[in-house]
Amino acid sequence: MKRAAFGLGILLASANAWAVTPGVPWDYSGKSGPEHWAKLTPEFSACAGKNQTPVDLTGFVEAELKPLALSYTAGASKVVNLGHTVQVVYEPGSHLTLDGKDYALLQFHFHMPSENxxxxxxxxxxGHLVHADEQGNLxxxxxxxxxxxxxxxxxxLWEKPPKTGQTQPISPVANARxxxxxxxxxxxxxxSLTTPPCTEGVRWLVLKEPLVASDxxxxALTDAVGHANNRPLQPLNSRVVLQ
Structure with missing residues (x-):
């Protein structure tokens, strides 16, 4: 039981705060950039895995995908600039039901330009809306x-995104729906997660209909982070993309 709780804690830390191993910095360019992530520390070895994200979604396989079952309430309470991304913290109480399990909405954050x-x-x-079930599956x-x-x-969500290391409240609390x-x-x-530790086994659901935002x-989001924060495309390998 303690081991399960510990594993869940690691996964939730990675999903909820994009936490990394202390003392092991990573970045989107240079010697700590994506091509080096897997070699920075053994904890990042999954970054060299065969089922990594992002990908170019193509070669679709027709499937009977069930409609997304969302139970969201207003919970977007604050926005924080983590340096690698701008993230909205979500309060407990909202979830996605997928494959018969409930996945709690933990946070959502942004990449400029798109990763997938x-x-x-x-x-x-x-934008990525990150959910986790009770076992830490994402x-x-x-x-x-x-x-x-x-x-x-x-x-x-913001008049202007916060600067690196800063947090600001969202008032009134917003609904991700x-x-x-x-x-x-x-x-x-x-x-997988698209940042270290690049944990695999993540269920990705990419909406077909794009949204619109102004230039x-x-x-403003790109300036808040200070640079592009998209991981390069990863090989699809033997995976299939269902639609």
Whole structure:
């Protein structure tokens, strides 16, 4: 029981705060960049695995995917700049039901430009809604954003994203469901966390319908992080992408 709880703690720390092994810095470029992650420490060895994310979603296999079952309440309470991403902390009480299990919504965060591609297309912004079940298994809903009109839901989360290391409240507390499109059709594949420790076995659900954010909103997020924060595409290998 203690071992299970310990394992869950590690997974939730990775998912909820993008925590890494103390004293082992990583980055998106240079000697600590993605091509070196797996060699920085044994704890990051999964970064060289065969089922890594992000991928270019292509070669789809038709499947009877069940509609996404979301039970979200208002829980987006604060936003924090972790240096590698801007993350919205979500209070307990919201979940995704998938494969007969409930996955609690822990947080969502952003990558500029998108990490995953769809049929070879990259997007200027991608959001990841990270969920975990009681055993620490992870499920991520990915949202693509194209440049266009001002997004009022992003504007509700912040007037301006916080700077690195800063946290600011969200008032009133927001509901992540408001960020999603009406059409929840999705692609599904098995992958990993896209940052160290690159834990595999993550259930990825990529929404087909892109959202819209303004150039100013996308730039503000990129400026807040200070650089692009997308991991390069990883080989799909023998995996299939269901639709």
């Amino acid at each position: 591609h769809i049929k070879g297309q990259s997007y200027p912004l991608e 499920a991520v809903i990915a949202l693509m954003f194209k440049a266009g009109d001002h997004n009022p839901v992003l504007a509700q 408001d960020l999603l499109p009406e059409n929840l059709d999705y692609y599904r594949f098995s992958g 100013e909103q996308i730039k």
